[in-house]
Amino acid sequence: MKIAVVAANGKAGQLIVEEGLDRGMDITAIVRGENKTRANDAIIKDVFDIEKKDIEEYDVIVDAVGGWTPETVNIVPDAANHLAKLLKGSETRLLVVGGAGSLFVNEEHTQTVADVTPFPDEVIQVLNAHQKALDxxxxxxxVKWTYISPAGDFQADGERTGKYTLGGEELILNSQGESVISYADYAIAMIDEIESGSHIKERISVVSE
Known part of the structure; x- marks a missing residue:
């Protein structure tokens, strides 16, 4: 299985690359500058310069693009759309590192985490960008896409426990009543989904045990 990770130099991207390599996968990093990952192969391109011919040989494309400021948040939906358009009608799967704000908090699926939580305006902009990417x-x-939402508390430097609970469209809590997961455990979930291909055209969510 050949996998390309877009924005592989980011914290989530690097851990996804490492997890895949540790399982013997063939992984290429797609990065804007010097490849800082363990991947032996790299494509040096901005996400919006990626062409169909660059990625058509891969079985899976991972979109790990992030944006955290008012000036950069739109890169999140724009990158997902750019990659999806390149993959229209192909067998190549697109897995997207998503956000938690779009997870539903009621059975009727009428309210999301972002709807009921008093986030600062700058955080709301990030949540809205991830929501737009999913929409x-x-x-x-x-397009064979899968959108993977992390828990609400997505910890970049959190412990790799090797365990997580898989959820769907609704916010789920762990055994301690918390919505939390480390980037490292999220990477495990991402690679598990790549291996299984169980949730095509679905959004799933993950939380630490």
């Missing part, structure tokens, strides 16, 4: 992906009938 846009749902419109692609001919």
């Amino acid at each position: 846009d992906l749902r419109d692609y009938d001919d």
